[in-house]
Amino acid sequence: MLSKTYTKYIQSLHHKKFRDLENAFIAEGSKVVMDLLTSSKIVCERLLATKEWLAENEQQIRKYSPAPMEAIEGFELEKISALSTSNQVLGVFKKIKASSIDPRGKITLVLDTIQDPGNLGTIIRIADWFGVPAIICSEDCVDWYNPKVVQSTMGSLGRVDLIYTNLADWLKKNSTVNVYAAALNGSGIDGIKGIKEGIILIGNESKGISEEILQLANEKITIPKIGAAESLNAAVATGIILSHIF
Amino acid sequence: MLSKTYTKYIQSLHHKKFRDLENAFIAEGSKVVMDLLTSSKIVCERLLATKEWLAENEQQIRKYSPAPMEAIEGFELEKISALSTSNQVLGVFKKIKASSIDPRGKITLVLDTIQDPGNLGTIIRIADWFGVPAIICSEDCVDWYNPKVVQSTMGSLGRVDLIYTNLADWLKKNSTVNVYAAALNGSGIDGIKGIKEGIILIGNESKGISEEILQLANEKITIPKIGAAESLNAAVATGIILSHIF
Numbered sequence: 421m422l423s424k425t426y427t428k429y430i431q432s433l434h435h436k437k438f439r440d441l442e443n444a445f446i447a448e449g450s451k452v453v454m455d456l457l458t459s460s461k462i463v464c465e466r467l468l469a470t471k472e473w474l475a476e477n478e479q480q481i482r483k484y485s486p487a488p489m490e491a492i493e494g495f496e497l498e499k500i501s502a503l504s505t506s507n508q509v510l511g512v513f514k515k516i517k518a519s520s521i522d523p524r525g526k527i528t529l530v531l532d533t534i535q536d537p538g539n540l541g542t543i544i545r546i547a548d549w550f551g552v553p554a555i556i557c558s559e560d561c562v563d564w565y566n567p568k569v570v571q572s573t574m575g576s577l578g579r580v581d582l583i584y585t586n587l588a589d590w591l592k593k594n595s596t597v598n599v600y601a602a603a604l605n606g607s608g609i610d611g612i613k614g615i616k617e618g619i620i621l622i623g624n625e626s627k628g629i630s631e632e633i634l635q636l637a638n639e640k641i642t643i644p645k646i647g648a649a650e651s652l653n654a655a656v657a658t659g660i661i662l663s664h665i666f
Numbered sequence: 667m668l669s670k671t672y673t674k675y676i677q678s679l680h681h682k683k684f685r686d687l688e689n690a691f692i693a694e695g696s697k698v699v700m701d702l703l704t705s706s707k708i709v710c711e712r713l714l715a716t717k718e719w720l721a722e723n724e725q726q727i728r729k730y731s732p733a734p735m736e737a738i739e740g741f742e743l744e745k746i747s748a749l750s751t752s753n754q755v756l757g758v759f760k761k762i763k764a765s766s767i768d769p770r771g772k773i774t775l776v777l778d779t780i781q782d783p784g785n786l787g788t789i790i791r792i793a794d795w796f797g798v799p800a801i802i803c804s805e806d807c808v809d810w811y812n813p814k815v816v817q818s819t820m821g822s823l824g825r826v827d828l829i830y831t832n833l834a835d836w837l838k839k840n841s842t843v844n845v846y847a848a849a850l851n852g853s854g855i856d857g858i859k860g861i862k863e864g865i866i867l868i869g870n871e872s873k874g875i876s877e878e879i880l881q882l883a884n885e886k887i888t889i890p891k892i893g894a895a896e897s898l899n900a901a902v903a904t905g906i907i908l909s910h911i912f
Contacts, residue, residue: 538784542902545895545898545899546895546898546899547893548893548894548895549891549893549895549898550892551892552893574895574896575895575896579894579895609909643795643909644909644912645795645796646795646796646797647793647794647796648794648797648822649791649820649821649825650820651820652791652795653788653792653818653905655902656904656905657905659898659899659902659905660905660906660909663906663909663910664909664910666890666892
């Protein structure tokens, strides 16, 4: 039986303010929780699951993590879930703080005001697929510990470093690395094929990259358009650009 | 003032059963509605908007569409909206029935059990970007007139043909055209660069392509993975594959 206080604590983690305050976040669902448990970077504070789920997974988990586990009822999971359909397991994890990120010698993603949680989660998953080690987010990007972001990363969260910072300052500090901005009127993407170092700049879902940030880019790159759609989804554009680099 | 009956009628269109029965669907928001109004394929049954929106857009709309328009109050729009935040305009449109689709001489997308509305909408938008004229959906794909699909197409709905059909039958009927299946253990995507004809097969978000359908593919193609993510989002994979063809 989950205490009222801990139930309230978990519910508070649905909101960014309390995630920041408590330095913790929640993740739900077998796939996501198992992936986070096997990450060496992320510490699990507590694991709450149905009796059946624990029976099935406890042995596996103990190979990676000493996380305290507790069996709770389905209706309790429903109460603490941030999703419309609750899962069999919910984990409370400690947030990690990426140290400063050095973009030299590698590909780094920089996101200007990505606001849709599904998009940020999908971008983290794409970065993980292509082995991009780090993502720099503008301060007004959606919180990457938002339950919907955590959900759509599909477990990639523990394998990609993220920091939130003032983009203009960060780009100026790292100005020895070429910045490629995904924009509508740039050159084709063939030019970035095989580059080993570079900052890929992705803009907001409807407004694109802000003027101040765009001025810090060395080159604009554009995904060739054949049809009539006005734009591509930000995550799809990120996937296409990275697939042409690697 | 919107009548009770018409309010109920619109609310019924939030559900597939009634969209099928009434042969109609709804679209919301300036961008999506305007794009559908300018489509020569789609007929608008009625346009409901705030006074301010109509004043701003009426002249523009009359260039393309004779759609009946009506000014309603914000609270009425809230009542009929299928979105969590209602917009300034909602249009009721007649569904279109694509005739049979001939995949010869072009690139055609075939979707096996895509169930997330956002993914289907994004795939339609990607098809529109790359000029892919038609999408074949398995019968258990999410309904493309689902309000969330309509929303995430960002207006591309009127520019791409969709049919729902038994995929195995359709693929057998069109067996002269090569079928490329997006799968995890196929050959690299460089092999499809520049092909002028082909069926691109995309599978379900978690289960991939069903065994029966996969057997009808001529070739499996895989997006090279460098990192550790287990899979890519279905819409992102579609975007990457199409970007390597065109």
